[in-house]
Structure formats: structure tokens, C-alpha cells
Amino acid sequence: MTLRVIVDRDKCCGAGQCVMLVPDVFDQEDEGTVILLDPTPPESLHAAAREAACVCPGGAIRVDESG
Amino acid sequence: MSTNDTEQVPDYPFRSPEPLEPPPQWAELRERCPMAPVRLPSGDQAMLLTRYRDVRGVLSDRRFSRQLGTDRAARIGSDGSETIFENADSASLTENHERWRGRLHKSFTAKRVNAMQPRVEQMTEQLVDEMIQQPPPADLLAMVGFPLPVWVICDLLGVPDVDRDKLAHWSNSMLSMTQYSREQMQAAQAEFDEYMQAHVAAKRAEPGEDLLSELIIAVDEGQALTERELLTIGQGILVAGHETTSNMIGKMMAMLLGERSRWELLLADPSLVRTAVEEVLRFDTNSGFGLPRFITEDVELEGHTIPGGTTVICSMAAANRDAASFEAAETMDLRRSPNPHLTFGAGPYACVGQALARTELQTVLRVLLRRLPTLALAVPAEQLELREGLLIGGFERVPVRW
Numbered sequence: 001m002t003l004r005v006i007v008d009r010d011k012c013c014g015a016g017q018c019v020m021l022v023p024d025v026f027d028q029e030d031e032g033t034v035i036l037l038d039p040t041p042p043e044s045l046h047a048a049a050r051e052a053a054c055v056c057p058g059g060a061i062r063v064d065e066s067g
Numbered sequence: 068m069s070t071n072d073t074e075q076v077p078d079y080p081f082r083s084p085e086p087l088e089p090p091p092q093w094a095e096l097r098e099r100c101p102m103a104p105v106r107l108p109s110g111d112q113a114m115l116l117t118r119y120r121d122v123r124g125v126l127s128d129r130r131f132s133r134q135l136g137t138d139r140a141a142r143i144g145s146d147g148s149e150t151i152f153e154n155a156d157s158a159s160l161t162e163n164h165e166r167w168r169g170r171l172h173k174s175f176t177a178k179r180v181n182a183m184q185p186r187v188e189q190m191t192e193q194l195v196d197e198m199i200q201q202p203p204p205a206d207l208l209a210m211v212g213f214p215l216p217v218w219v220i221c222d223l224l225g226v227p228d229v230d231r232d233k234l235a236h237w238s239n240s241m242l243s244m245t246q247y248s249r250e251q252m253q254a255a256q257a258e259f260d261e262y263m264q265a266h267v268a269a270k271r272a273e274p275g276e277d278l279l280s281e282l283i284i285a286v287d288e289g290q291a292l293t294e295r296e297l298l299t300i301g302q303g304i305l306v307a308g309h310e311t312t313s314n315m316i317g318k319m320m321a322m323l324l325g326e327r328s329r330w331e332l333l334l335a336d337p338s339l340v341r342t343a344v345e346e347v348l349r350f351d352t353n354s355g356f357g358l359p360r361f362i363t364e365d366v367e368l369e370g371h372t373i374p375g376g377t378t379v380i381c382s383m384a385a386a387n388r389d390a391a392s393f394e395a396a397e398t399m400d401l402r403r404s405p406n407p408h409l410t411f412g413a414g415p416y417a418c419v420g421q422a423l424a425r426t427e428l429q430t431v432l433r434v435l436l437r438r439l440p441t442l443a444l445a446v447p448a449e450q451l452e453l454r455e456g457l458l459i460g461g462f463e464r465v466p467v468r469w
């Protein structure tokens with residue numbers, strides 16, 4: 001099953017939770033804004049990607065599992 | 068509002084009958100009155116939010132501003148004192164939020180914080196070593212919880228080790244709501260300002276590797292931060308990063324040691340440290356006042372109109388116990404995941420230092436599990452004494468033996 005990660009950089013507040021949780025999928029610019037490294041992470045990272053979306057304090061991360 | 072209603076408005080913050088239990092008003096208000104009028108220590112009224120959706124919504128909504136210094140906003144502190152929320156400099160920083168926040172973020176990205184972790188661990192080891200030089204019992208809060216975050220912030224600001232105690236005292240005084248008089252708060256503020264001015268001048272003359280030096284260099288390159296803003300940011304980091312984290316270390320250990328099975332679970336499986344820290348952050352009933360916001364226009368929230376001119380208090384701690392958002396919300400589950408608690412706020416102003424705070428809490432817990440597996444509270448948890456009068460709640464002491 002495919003999981004697509006979508007980030008809204010305007011909502012990102014730079015907390016870094018996503019990078020702490022899934023460094024293979026997310027990184028941060030110097031000033032904190034999220035960088036999406038892998039929009040379609042392997043299945044082994046799906047749970048962590050979902051968690052990152054759920055706990056993002058800016059509500060800046062979504063996961064789409066419809067496809 | 069009529070006089071009659073005014074008399075029934077409850078005083079806020081609420082007091083818990085038991086130090087580790089939530090005030091009963093949280094569940095009542097979440098259930099029956101999610102937007103409740105409350106009376107602040109100043110005597111002014113505000114509207115208290117206790118549901119997860121509402122608190123998260125308001126904190127993420129820029130119409131709810133942090134301009135608490137305006138005449139129309141409710142006063143918070145007693146005896147006319149200005150709390151950190153109402154301070155004019157904090158307000159001016161709010162206006163210029165976008166231009167300085169990015170700079171602060173540079174020092175608190177996940178990568179930078181991960182790079183600080185070994186130093187945090189070394190400081191924690193040193194503090195634990197010092198604590199166990201004397202026979203038990205010891206006050207874990209005074210020996211580890213209180214000093215560690217000041218040490219970390221002093222490192223961040225490039226403040227020399229000999230001045231750590233001074234900074235700790237000022238930090239304590241500047242956060243006061245009722246514990247210190249207005250004169251004491253002003254004296255602490257003046258001393259802190261004087262110290263920081265000299266410190267900024269010294270860093271300007273000889274920049275180091277610290278956050279303050281980075282900010283100074285940015286100012287000197289003509290990138291917007293004024294001297295006054297630098298001082299206020301220095302103060303902001305101190306009050307935001309010290310008291311909060313210190314108290315949380317004490318409360319974390321009280322919660323985890325207060326029921327032996329929790330400590331034993333972590334001893335058996337230290338990989339639970341990360342989720343355990345998130346859960347104690349969620350479960351904390353003494354995280355304090357909450358976050359105030361002010362609106363100038365009428366705003367619809369969950370079908371209710373909040374009139375312009377209202378001061379809203381977001382109780383993240385009450386929201387964190389909302390059964391509509393957390394399964395078995397009143398149960399501490401050290402494996403809970405995901406755990407989207409609101410202890411660090413949410414939205415554009417969510418705590419800048421949250422990665423560092425998490426790292427400090429996780430490090431303290433890991434070091435204590437490894438070094439002192441027999442650690443236990445030296446008094447029953449229900450006898451732990453809460454500190455009164457500060458915006459951020461915590462215990463006076465956390466006596467332990469090992």
C-alpha cells in the first residue's frame with residue numbers, strides 16, 4: 001500500500017518533532033522549516049510517518065493513504 | 068454581565084485537592100461549559116477553554132493574538148504587577164515575531180539539539196554524581212531538576228558557569244504571578260537587564276559559538292534585531308526554558324516514582340523513555356496557567372461567538388485530558404503513541420525550545436534509570452508540596468532515596 005506524505009511549509013512552526021521521529025523522511029532548513037526528503041516512504045516507516053503527522057504542532061503534515 | 072453572574076465566576080487558576088490529580092473543574096467545564104468565564108488573580112475576567120479541539124483551534128488561529136499588553140485585555144497578575152505575558156517588550160517582540168523567530172529556530176532545530184545531547188548527558192551525570200556524594204535522602208529537584216536547564220541555557224547564551232546561580236534567581240523572580248512583590252520583580256528585571264547588557268557587550272567584543280553571539284552577528288549585519296530585542300530574547304529563553312523544564316523534571320520523576328510499576332516498566336524496557344516522556348507531559352496537572360490570547364473582533368468557535376475584546380485562556384493541561392481526543396485520557400500509558408498533547412502549545416507560536424526540552428527530559432530519565440535503579444520517593448507522592456504563586460506549576464521539593 002502506498003502512503004504519500006504531504007507537507008504545508010506555511011504551517012510549519014519548526015518544532016522539529018518530525019525530524020526527531022523519522023529523520024529518513026523529514027529534515028529541517030537552517031531556520032527550522034520542514035524539508036520533505038521522501039514523500040513515499042517505505043512501509044517500515046509508515047507508522048512513524050503517521051505519528052509525525054498526528055503530533056505535528058503546526059498541523060503541517062498530512063499522510064494520504066487513499067492510493 | 069450582571070453583578071449576580073459576577074459573584075459566581077470561579078477564581079482561576081484552579082487548585083487541585085491532590086497534587087498529582089487534575090482539578091475537578093476541568094472535567095466539569097469540558098463537559099458542560101467549554102467556554103467558561105473565570106476570574107484571574109487581578110480580579111479581571113477571562114474566558115477559559117478546556118476542550119482539546121478548542122484549545123488547539125485557538126492556538127493555531129492568528130486572530131487570537133498575544134497582544135496582552137493592550138488596555139482592553141484582562142490583567143493577569145495580582146497587585147497590579149505585570150506578568151511576562153503583558154510585558155511591553157514581549158508585546159513588541161510579538162509584533163516582530165516573524166523576523167526573530169527564524170533566528171531562534173536555528174539554535175533549536177532537531178539537528179542542533181541532537182548535537183547538544185552529549186553535553187546535556189554529561190551535565191546530568193555530573194549533577195547525579197554530586198547528588199549521590201551525600202547519603203540519601205536528597206532533593207532531586209534542587210540537585211538535578213533545577214540546575215540542569217539553567218546550565219543548558221547558560222551554555223546556549225554563552226553565560227559563564229559562575230553566573231548560573233544569578234540567572235536562576237532572576238528567572239524565578241521574573242516569572243512570578245503572586246509570589247514576589249512588584250518591587251522584587253522589578254528589581255530582578257533591572258539586575259537581569261544590567262547583566263545581559265554587559266554580557267551582550269562582551270559577546271559583541273568577542274563572539275563565541277553561542278546563540279547570543281549568532282544573534283549579535285545578525286544584528287551587526289543590519290538584519291533587524293535591536294539591542295532591546297536581543298535582551299528580551301535572552302530573557303525569553305531563560306524564563307521559557309528554565310522554570311518550565313526544571314519543574315517538569317520534578318513532576319516527571321514524581322509521576323514515575325509515585326507508582327512503582329511505572330518505574331519498573333521503564334527499568335525493564337528503557338526503550339519506552341521517549342513515549343514515557345510524552346505521556347508525563349500530557350498527564351501533568353500542574354503545567355500552570357495556560358496560554359492567554361486576546362481577540363479584537365468577534366470570532367466563531369464551535370458554534371459559539373466569542374465577542375471582540377475577550378481575553379481567552381487556553382488550558383492545555385485540561386485539553387490534554389479530553390476523552391474526545393485521547394483514549395483512556397485519565398490513564399497514564401507510558402506506551403501511548405501517537406500522543407498529540409498540547410503541553411508545548413500548537414500553531415505558529417508553539418514552543419521553539421520543545422526539542423531541547425524533550426531531550427533534557429529524556430536524558431534525565433535515561434541517566435537516572437541507568438545510574439539509580441533503586442531510586443524512590445522519600446515521601447508519599449500525596450505529601451509532595453506544590454509551589455504557589457508561579458505561572459508554571461511544580462513542586463517545592465522532590466525528596467528521593469536510592
